[in-house]
Amino acid sequence: MTEAKRIPKRSEMDPKYMWDLTPIFESDDEWEKAFQEVKAYITQCQALQGTLGDSAESLLKGLRLQDQVNMKLLKVYVYAHLKKDEDSTNAKYVAYNDRASSLANDIQNALSFVVPEILSIEEDTITQFLQENEDLTLYRHALDEINRQREHVLSASEESIIARAGEVTSAPSNIFSMINNADMKFPRIKDENGEEQELTHGRYVHFMENNSRRVRQDAFEAMYDTYKKQKNTLAATLNASVKKNIFYSRVRRYPSALEASVQKDNVPSKVYEQLIQAIHEYLPVFHRYVALRKKVLELDEHHMYDIYVPLVQEVNMKYSFEEAKDLVLSSLTPLGEEYRDIVNKGYESGWIDVYENEGKRSGAYSSGTYGTPPYILLNYQDNLDNVYTLTHEMGHSLHSYYSRREQPFVYSNYTIFVAEVASTLNEALLTDHLLKTTEDKKRKMYILNHYLDSFRGTVFRQAMFAEFEKIIHEKVERGEALTPDSLSELYYDLNVKYFGPDMKVDEDIALEWARIPHFYYNFYVYKYATGFSAATALSKQILEQGQPAVDRYLQFLKGGSSKYPIDLLKQAGVDMTSPDPVRQALQVFEQTLDEFEALVLDK
Structure with a gap:
């Protein structure tokens, strides 16, 4: 063996x-x-x-x-x-x-x-x-x-x-982190060649993209079988985190934990509500996307472990880390020479921790502080999704770089509400660059599919997370308990609602709440969706208007927290107190789906 x-x-x-x-x-x-x-x-x-x-x-x-x-x-x-x-x-x-x-x-x-x-x-x-x-x-x-x-x-x-x-x-978050990153050990599974590989956080999505359905199912079941063994501890940990948020909101005389959280950024709570409402309006379009996936993949049943597999097969979209760096740099040309020079400085100056090692934190992030470089943690795999992760985290890092360079310490740390704008704008520019530089129909379909999946992961999925987070806080505020069963039942029902009739919602997905670190970040996840929406609007302005839009955007990056985030975004060219940016982003999703569907039917 x-x-x-x-x-x-x-x-x-x-x-x-x-x-x-x-x-x-x-x-x-x-x-x-x-x-x-x-x-x-x-x-x-x-x-x-x-x-x-x-x-x-x-x-x-x-x-x-x-x-x-x-x-x-x-x-x-x-x-x-x-x-x-x-x-x-x-x-x-x-x-x-x-x-x-x-x-x-x-x-x-x-x-x-x-x-x-x-x-x-x-x-x-x-x-x-x-x-x-x-x-x-x-x-x-x-x-x-x-x-x-x-x-x-x-x-x-x-x-x-x-x-x-x-x-x-801070104990609930710390305990979850240690269980999730240090103590939890996943089994080995056999890859498509019959070779045993250890399942890890970093490899999980890689396995989910595997063309072998058996590999996807094995990884999916192995992942959730492992979490199932810890469900009571993880439910208690999440419950404690929710109670912590509610405790702080009550002692500070806020009407709810949600209101306390959004007020830190001086953002009206209606922004949160409008996001979920707009997503609900466009769920039929998302259901249409799921139905198309089922048809293209020729599946009798579309399972949760099928959601990551690309719809376009036999396309070489693999990128080494060196290739990913060059591709990201090229895609950022619309933002100007200085922006690209800073990115290149990051490549050459040890900003990035690239590959997975034993005990390394899962996922990816950008960190650092005033007086230090930005630092990027990756667990890089050689695929297009990880190229997007690189440009996403580099967007965070450039936002931090500009804010810390241009602002005094007191205003150098931009608020969480705008934190996802720069990262997802970089992703939008990468998509535009990829689509403009390929004539190959299959590669174009692959990129469109990836863009649709970005909407799925950053808008629809994060909105579902946001709705879950809102509901569990409201339950505890009403005096209800969060048990493993109640959390799983709620999470399962939301998956049924969001993915629609053409998705076979596997029972194991009910436990996904147990592995999401962002549920310990106090109403953070909705900002991915609002940030994606703002970035969609701003990237369109940059590509259509050129330098004036770039100048407005760079001023936004340099603004730090010198003004309230809603005001900074308004100056950049987008008003997030209106539901329009979210609806406009969802219209882009629908248009992209139309374009992808036309190519699929034309094959």
Whole structure:
């Protein structure tokens, strides 16, 4: 029997494809030194309590110290979490991450008086302070943001208690991460050649795209059989996370956990509601897509494990990582030379950790902080989907790069609501480039199919996640329990609703809620769908209008959080308080489906 292909250890990886964290800290000893320096700030922070309202200079001193502490703290935290994520079986860096999280909570507690104390200052006095000290005007928007949340900020002592609770309330997410990335072991399955391969998070979608239906089914069942064994623990963990969100919303006097979450970005809750409503309106179009898949694949029953397999066969759309880099760079030409130069800098400067290794965090993300490069974690596989992942994460990283370069620290971190715009705009440009540079009918069909699948994964699927998240929070808010059975029943029913009559919704999919890390991110997932919609509109403007649209878009990237996200997007050219951008994106899905269907029927 052929020896099973195993996942390499971190020590066996080629450094060429590993990120370089030395721009953050040259060594672990430097990290340790920085850790102690940040810890020493706690006393300085506490000493400022009760002084912020004394004068404009005192307020400025407090705000500057807060920035200085957080700037250094974030470097300590980012280094620790990146080291942990590259190999969560390394106990040293798991401990670093825990220590950094604890330090962050200590700093948060030491600074917890700042917002309540600022709110205790009369608004007229703050206006006077702004007039008296020109340097303080830098913080005008930040002060306005604090004032906006006046009714939801508690007393200094209460805020201190909440800050101290942070380490405890982060437990559900941390526990899930350790179960999901370190403890959970998946079985081996036989690939299409009969060779045994270990099932992993990184390989799962790769198996789901396999032309062998037996391989897809084996991987699907092996994945959910593994989660089934942990369903009680994972249900309890998710339940605790939901209760955490509700706890924070209630102590801060919000009407619901959803309202508390969207208000952090100053986004009306109707944006969330409008998204789900618009998706429901277009579910018949999505059902039509599922029915077409069933017809093209010539299936008696279209199962959940068939949803990832490409509809266009015998097309070579495999890309090595080197090829993927070149393709992404070419596709970004409409954004200008500087943008492309920064991307190339990322390629050459160790921003990216490319391949899967034992203990590495699953999935992909962009990280980093003020004063460091952006860092991208991948688990690269040689397929088109992973080329999209590369350009997606590079979009995040360029957004971070521009925001941190152009904004002072206080406004350098853009809000979560706009976080998915730059990433999905890059994807839209990649699709446009691929379609324009191929005359081959099958390749064009393959690309259109991939674009349709992007809508499926980023708009329809994330909206289903958002609806699930909304419902489970409402259930707990009504006093209902979240059990493995109730979660699975709800999740199964949503799959039936979203995928329609031509999908055989397998029972195992009912457990998918147990493996989605984003359910621990407090109403994050809807932003993928709204971000995709905004990106669809902005990419169309860039391709049709050229430089004026590019200029507006780059200003958006440079804006950080210097304005509210809705306002930044309006300046870029899209109004997300209206349902129109989501509907327009769904119309693009329908048009793409029409184009793909015409090519299929013309073969």
